[in-house]
Amino acid sequence: METASSSSLIEKAQAICLQIHPWSKTSHIVTWLTPGFGKVTTVVKGACRAKSAFLGQYDLAYTCELLFYRREREGVHAIRECWPVCMREPLRLSWRASSLAAYLCGLTARSTVGAQESGGVFRLLSTALDALAEEKPQDWLGFLLWYETHLLRLIGFMPDLTLCPICHTEEHPWFRFSLPSGRFVCEHQSGRGTERPDNMVQLHQGVRKLLIRMGNASAPFPIADPDSVRTGLIRFLGIFYRFHLDLPLSERNVMLELLQG
Ligand SMILES: [Zn+2]
Structure with missing residues (x-):
C-alpha cells in the first residue's frame, strides 16, 4: 500500500493506459488518460514482483478503474489500486492492430496534458481502440x-482551412499554409514574404x-x-x-x- 502525504486527495476515475515505462528494477511508471483529470502519471511500485496486487490489472490500451492519490501539483501521483474494465483482448491477436493501438496511445500521451478536462479525447481514444479490437x-x-x-x-x-476569396482561387490549386498561424497565407492582407519560408508548407x-x-x-x-x-x-x-x-x-x-x- 502506498502512503500519501496529507496534501493528496484520493480520486477514482476511468483511465486508459497510454504508456508503461520501467522504473527501477521492479516498478513501472504508468501514464493514463482520464476524462476528468486529463493525463495522469502514476508510479506503480513493485509492479513486477510475483506477488504484486497489480499483476495483470493493467496493460497498454486497457481501460481501467483507477484509484490514485492526486497531488496538488502536477507530477507523478501514487496509485492505490486499479482493475481492468475493458481489456480489448483481440488487439493482442493482430500485430498490426496492436501496433496501431500503441501508436494512438503514445500520440495521445504526447498531445495531452494533466489537470485538464479531457472527456472528448477520452471518448475518441476509447472509440478508436474499441473499433481496432472489434474488427479490422x-x-x-x-x-x-x-x-x-x-x-x-x-x-x-x-488547422483553419478557410480560404480567402481573393488569394485562393480555383486556377491555383496550391496554397501556402503558415504553420505558426495554422492557416493559409492571405497575401492581399499580410503581404508577401513576411513569413519565414521554413514555417510554410504548400498544400x-x-x-x-x-x-x-x-x-x-x-x-x-x-x-x-x-x-x-x-x-x-x-x-x-x-x-x-x-x-x-x-x-x-x-x-x-x-x-x-x-x-x-
Ligand atoms: Zn487574401
Whole structure:
C-alpha cells in the first residue's frame, strides 16, 4: 500500500493506459488518460514482483478503474489500486492492430496534458481502440489519419482551412499554409514574404478537401482519393504535429510503413 502525504486527495476515475515505462528494477511508471483529470502519471511500485496486487490489472490500451492519490501539483501521483474494465483482448491477436493501438496511445500521451478536462479525447481514444479490437479497419492508413485529425480538433489545434476569396482561387490549386498561424497565407492582407519560408508548407486543394472531410467524419472511412492526395495529407499532418506538438516523425514513419506494408 502506498502512503500519501496529507496534501493528496484520493480520486477514482476511468483511465486508459497510454504508456508503461520501467522504473527501477521492479516498478513501472504508468501514464493514463482520464476524462476528468486529463493525463495522469502514476508510479506503480513493485509492479513486477510475483506477488504484486497489480499483476495483470493493467496493460497498454486497457481501460481501467483507477484509484490514485492526486497531488496538488502536477507530477507523478501514487496509485492505490486499479482493475481492468475493458481489456480489448483481440488487439493482442493482430500485430498490426496492436501496433496501431500503441501508436494512438503514445500520440495521445504526447498531445495531452494533466489537470485538464479531457472527456472528448477520452471518448475518441476509447472509440478508436474499441473499433481496432472489434474488427479490422477497411483502410488502416485512413484510420490513423482520421484519429490524428480528430485529436488535433479536440486539443484545439485544428488547422483553419478557410480560404480567402481573393488569394485562393480555383486556377491555383496550391496554397501556402503558415504553420505558426495554422492557416493559409492571405497575401492581399499580410503581404508577401513576411513569413519565414521554413514555417510554410504548400498544400494542394485536394488535400485541404480531404482534411475537411476527415474532420467532419464521425468514423474512419476508406480514402478513395488519388495517392498524391493521400500522401499529401500524411505529409501535412506529420509536419503539423512536429511543428506544434514536437512530435518526432521517426516513430510515425515506422508506423506508416507497417500499415502500408
Ligand atoms: Zn487574401
